[in-house]
Amino acid sequence: MPDHSLFTRRQLIQFTGTGALGLHLGGLWRAAEAQSPGAKPSAKIKACILVFYYGGPSQLETYDLKPFAPAEVRGEFQPIATSAPGVYISEHLPHMAKWMHKAAIIRSVTHQARLHDSASIHALTGRPLAGPDRELFEPTPQFYPSYGSVVAHSQRHSQRDVPFAALPFPFRNVHEVPAQGGGFLGTTYDPLWIDVKPDEKRYAAELLQRAQALTDQRLRDRRRLLGGLDQIASADLLPRPYYERAYRLLESDAIRKAAEIGEEPTDVRERYGFDTVPAATGGNGAELAYARQMRGQNLLLARRLIEAGVPFVNVNDCRQQGQNWDAHSACMDQHKKWLLPQADRGLAALVEDLENRGLLDSTLIVAMGEFGRTPRINANAGRDHWPDCYSALLIGGGVTGGAIYGASDRLAAYPEVDPVTPGDIAATIFWRFGLDPASEIHDQTGRPHRLAAGEPLMRLFGA
Numbered sequence: 367m368p369d370h371s372l373f374t375r376r377q378l379i380q381f382t383g384t385g386a387l388g389l390h391l392g393g394l395w396r397a398a399e400a401q402s403p404g405a406k407p408s409a410k411i412k413a414c415i416l417v418f419y420y421g422g423p424s425q426l427e428t429y430d431l432k433p434f435a436p437a438e439v440r441g442e443f444q445p446i447a448t449s450a451p452g453v454y455i456s457e458h459l460p461h462m463a464k465w466m467h468k469a470a471i472i473r474s475v476t477h478q479a480r481l482h483d484s485a486s487i488h489a490l491t492g493r494p495l496a497g498p499d500r501e502l503f504e505p506t507p508q509f510y511p512s513y514g515s516v517v518a519h520s521q522r523h524s525q526r527d528v529p530f531a532a533l534p535f536p537f538r539n540v541h542e543v544p545a546q547g548g549g550f551l552g553t554t555y556d557p558l559w560i561d562v563k564p565d566e567k568r569y570a571a572e573l574l575q576r577a578q579a580l581t582d583q584r585l586r587d588r589r590r591l592l593g594g595l596d597q598i599a600s601a602d603l604l605p606r607p608y609y610e611r612a613y614r615l616l617e618s619d620a621i622r623k624a625a626e627i628g629e630e631p632t633d634v635r636e637r638y639g640f641d642t643v644p645a646a647t648g649g650n651g652a653e654l655a656y657a658r659q660m661r662g663q664n665l666l667l668a669r670r671l672i673e674a675g676v677p678f679v680n681v682n683d684c685r686q687q688g689q690n691w692d693a694h695s696a697c698m699d700q701h702k703k704w705l706l707p708q709a710d711r712g713l714a715a716l717v718e719d720l721e722n723r724g725l726l727d728s729t730l731i732v733a734m735g736e737f738g739r740t741p742r743i744n745a746n747a748g749r750d751h752w753p754d755c756y757s758a759l760l761i762g763g764g765v766t767g768g769a770i771y772g773a774s775d776r777l778a779a780y781p782e783v784d785p786v787t788p789g790d791i792a793a794t795i796f797w798r799f800g801l802d803p804a805s806e807i808h809d810q811t812g813r814p815h816r817l818a819a820g821e822p823l824m825r826l827f828g829a
Contacts, residue, residue, distance in 0.1 A: 409728075410800035411763045413672045413679070416513065417665070417713065417733040418490065420537045420684045421482070421691030422756075424739035424749050427701045429455050429757040430473045430778050439741050439777050442698050450768030458706040461714030467768045468717055468726065469761040470826050474772025474781035475734070477753050477788055482539050482687055485736035485753055490545040492792025492818055501539055508544035513795050514678035515548040515555040516817065520801055521677060522555075528621050530555065531671050532680040534562030534569065534657060534664050539687040546680070550809035557680060560625055560667065564657035567640070569625050569667060624674035627667050634719075638662035639711040651696070652704035655689040662712030669719050672729055677799075683709065691735055695746035717761055730763025730798050732791065741777040755780050758791065763798055764827050771826055789820025797822035 424441075426432060431445045431454065445454035448466035455463055455471075462469070477494070479485035483502045484495040491510040511519070518529035536542045536559070548555035561570040623629070639662035652658065661683060668679045684690030693700040713733060720726040738756025739749030755774045772784035793803035796818055803818035 409764070411730050411798045412728040413677050413725075414513070414517070414730045414732065414763070414795055414799070415665075415668045415672065415679045415681065415716070416490075416795075417668075417681045417731065418486075418537070418683060419691050419709065419733070419735040420486065420682060421687070421693075422485075422735045422737045422739060422751060423691045423705070424693065424697055424701060425473070425755070425757040425774070426739065426741065426749070426778050427456055427698065428459065428706070429471045429759065430774055431456060432776065432778055435741075435777055438743050441743060443702070453768055453770060456706065458702050459710045461710045462717075465714055465717045465761075468721065468765075469759055469767060470765045470769040470771060472758045472760065472771045472786050472791075472823070473755075473774050473778075474783060474785050475738075475756050475758050475788070475791070476781050476785045477737070479737070479753055480751050482692070482736060482751075483543050485751075486537070486543045487545040488788045489734065489736040489791075491549065492789045492820065502544070503540050505541045506544050508547055508549040510815075511549035511551045511555060512546055512557075512680070513792060514557055514680055515551055516796065516801075516807065517678045517799055518555045519548075519551050519807070520799065526675065526677070528558045528671075528674075528676045530557040530678045530680075531560060531676045532557035532682070533560040533667060534660060535559075535682060535685045537682045537685050537690075550815075551807075552810055557678075558621075560671075562657045562660050562664070564660050567660065567663070568628055620674040621671070621676070624670040624676075625667065627663060627670065630666060630670075635663065635666065637711075637718075638666045638715040639708060641708045651688075651693065651700050652684070652690060653700075655704075656685045658684075658704070658708070661708045662715065665712040665716040666719075669716055669725075672720075672725065673723070693739065693748050694744070694750055695748040697739065697743065697748040699747070713761075720762060726762035727764060730765070730795065731761040732758065732795065733761070734758035734791070738778075741779040752779075758786075760794070760823075760826065766826055766828060769826055771823060786823065787820050789818055790823060791820070793818035793820040794822040794826075797824070798827070 426441055427443050431443060432440050433445055444457045446457045446460065446463055448455055448463040450466040453466050455466065477485070477488050479488045479494060479499050481499055481501050484499045487495045490512050493510040496509070514530035514532070521529050532546065536546050547553065547557065563570060641659045641661060664681045668681050671679050691705055716731065717726065720729055735756070737751055737753035740752045744750060755778060772786055773782050774780065775782045796803050801817060803820070803822055805817050806814040807817050808814055
């Protein structure tokens with residue numbers, strides 16, 4: 367790989383050829399289509415891992431650097447070359463730089479929710495929160511379902527043990543953000559939550575253990591009893607789907623074993639990384655994040671769940687507002703010390719493992735936050751909330767590796783080419799599972815809703 371600190375003349379032309387935007391494929395898509403008008407999309411995916419960077423990573427410190435912008439915009443990080451020709455990312459993402467030939471960057475994600483709760487709801491359901499942009503200071507029911515819940519609903523007749531899992535905790539601002547479950551589909555389509563035990567460097571697999579006295583025969587007897595009661599009781603009194611789900615979990619060795627992450631070889635666990643840097647005292651940011659030493663291990667567990675047959679896994683990178691990616695002060699310091707090294711190492715290890723195990727083409731990884739950060743650095747050396755233009759990653763799942771979709775303007779402030787909404791990301795995920803984003807899904811009152819509010823980014827998949 368070339369010297370990352372200097373640009374050759376060719377690299378400089380590549381980086382500045384679109385007005386210091388970085389190389390994008392606005393023109394290259396058309397050229398590719400002209401060369402292969404009969405291009406077909408790859409086969410539909412079997413699984414999706416959604417990595418959610420709660421708090422809002424800075425696009426200018428990660429995947430959309432502006433090295434020729436004014437100092438108050440560009441910050442201190444330098445771009446480095448990657449395995450994808452013409453694609454440059456932050457110097458603090460060296461592990462992912464080796465895998466960008468398997469990833470696509472969307473540099474033009476945009477919406478209008480400027481506060482964490484409303485932005486997270488939009489990002490994780492593909493629909494804006496009804497009413498004004500706001501934080502939620504009291505528990506609020508979720509309306510639109512999360513992506514994993516929609517996929518679980520679409521596969522409801524498949525008898526999967528776990529159609530949707532989430533880990534290692536629900537994320538919260540004042541209250542748990544209502545974007546993480548089944549919404550109007552009902553709690554049947556909530557995820558199976560797998561909690562982390564950070565001090566023990568493991569996950570709560572015992573929740574999936576059946577009591578020693580509950581033999582296979584006793585379990586079968588209880589299921590027969592439940593079937594008999596169905597004959598004489600209302601379904602409203604006996605919520606059969608919940609019992610069936612519980613029985614399937616108790617009988618599922620694969621899911622229980624997947625959660626036993628200690629079975630992984632030590633070198634594999636170390637490749638995903640443990641954050642062992644001591645927390646600074648008196649901080650107010652990611653250095654105080656709960657279970658931060660397990661951030662890489664969360665992605666290892668996600669890989670194990672996919673291998674166990676779970677089609678959709680959500681990974682919440684941070685739990686609590688104020689101890690996450692929300693770098694209102696010391697943005698560069700927070701990113702380079704507490705945020706990027708751990709995220710970079712774990713995500714790259716996940717990509718490498720899925721590739722080596724032959725699972726990357728059938729598994730789509732979506733890595734994103736709820737918004738980006740302001741183009742200009744504030745008086746506290748931080749960046750504030752900025753949903754107008756930010757970046758997201760799509761990796762594997764048939765995506766065109768090394769592609770860049772859309773482009774921001776010279777300050778990474780607004781989309782200049784191909785704006786992408788959360789609804790478009792939702793539509794892309796569903797489409798890759800073989801679902802029609804324009805089809806209807808019904809809430810529990812029978813009212814129809816369009817599956818996704820946007821359109822799939824088909825060009826990223828050769829369609």
